[in-house]
Amino acid sequence: MLTVPIRQLGESERAQVEKILDRDPYAGAQIAERVAAHGLNWWRSDGRIFGYGPGRRVESMIWSGAHLVPVCTTPAATAAFAEVLGAEPRICSSIIGRSDAVLDLWDRLGGHWGRARDVRPNQPLLVADRDPAIAADPEVRLVRPHEVDALFPAAVAMYTEEVGVSPLLDDGGRGYRRRIVELVKGKRAYARFVGDRVIFKAELAIVTNRTTQVQGVWVDPEFRGRGLAAPAMATVVRDALRRVSPTVSLYVNDYNAPARRLYAKCGFVSAGSFATVLF
Structure with missing residues (x-):
């Protein structure tokens, strides 16, 4: 019999949820964005x-949904969450968050859910809260709606290189393209073009009142x-600091030395470590 003090949350607990998300605005950003937009009842469908x-x-x-995202979890909480989730089939495509919580969860869940495709145990979490000291590139700008066709191949190339599988596999890329269209319409996709060719891209994948998380940074090989x-x-x-959120955050693979040097040049500093388990 399950004896752990854990329960599914709804709209009546929204104030407590928001307080926890404020305690770690970086690990909780993905959840905070959606709770702010839809409340907690929306999660019941997703x-x-x-x-x-x-x-x-x-x-x-x-x-627990498309991703498994722990926030402010103690070892006791991690054990309790794993007890509940391990009794069910896996529905998530990844586990993402603070490295201690993610790796503890995976230690407990791996025996129930089988092998992971990849485990990235140390991904430095980086944050910037002021303009970079280096000069900006005036050729980098927001992508316009009519330029999605030019951006999409670069986005597919980035995703395939970073994640290790193509986003076109499941549904021919329709879902991934919808996400790219959404980011462009929301003025959250940046690129530098040479003619109709994208040679640099990045997106503000998550936006909250505390931070915006940059993902999809890519340069044409x-x-x-x-x-x-x-x-x-x-x-x-x-642009993100002026227009969107008071901080810009991201996480990077520890072995990606060129990317880490790049972010240091742009004023990013350490805010801990993430880990990702990919299925």
Whole structure:
């Protein structure tokens, strides 16, 4: 019999959920964006948010849906979440969050869910809250709606290179294209063009009132090593800080030394470590 103090959360616990998300605005950004837009009842159609704590108090939480995202989890909370989730089939495509929580979860869930396709145990979490000291690239700008066809092949190339599988596999890329269209319409996709060819791209994949998380940073292989990325990224950071959120955050694979040097040039500093388990 399950004895852990854990329950599915709904709109009546929204204030407690928001308080926990504020305690870690970077690990909780993906959840915070959607709760702000839709409330907690929306999750019932796309996943579940579980809370951990005695009585009606919520001390830790986890979203179980397309991704598994723990926020402010203690070891006891992680064990409780794993006990519940391990009794069910896996529905998530990844586990993402603070490395200690993610790796503890995976240690407990791996025996139930089988092998992962990839485990990335140390992904430095980086944050910038001021303009980069380096000059920006004036050729980098927001992508316009009519330019989605030009952006999409670059986005597919980035995703395939970073994740290790093509986003075209499941549904021919229709879902992924809808996401790219959404980002462009929301003025959250940046690129530098040479003619109709995208040679740099990045997106503000998550936006909250505390941070915007940059993902999808990519330079065309033909243009790598030319010093293009740092000024391009400086443009993204400047615009995001002015127009979107008070901080810009991202996480990067620890072995990607060129990317880490790039982000350091743009003023990003350490805010801990993420981990990702990919299925």
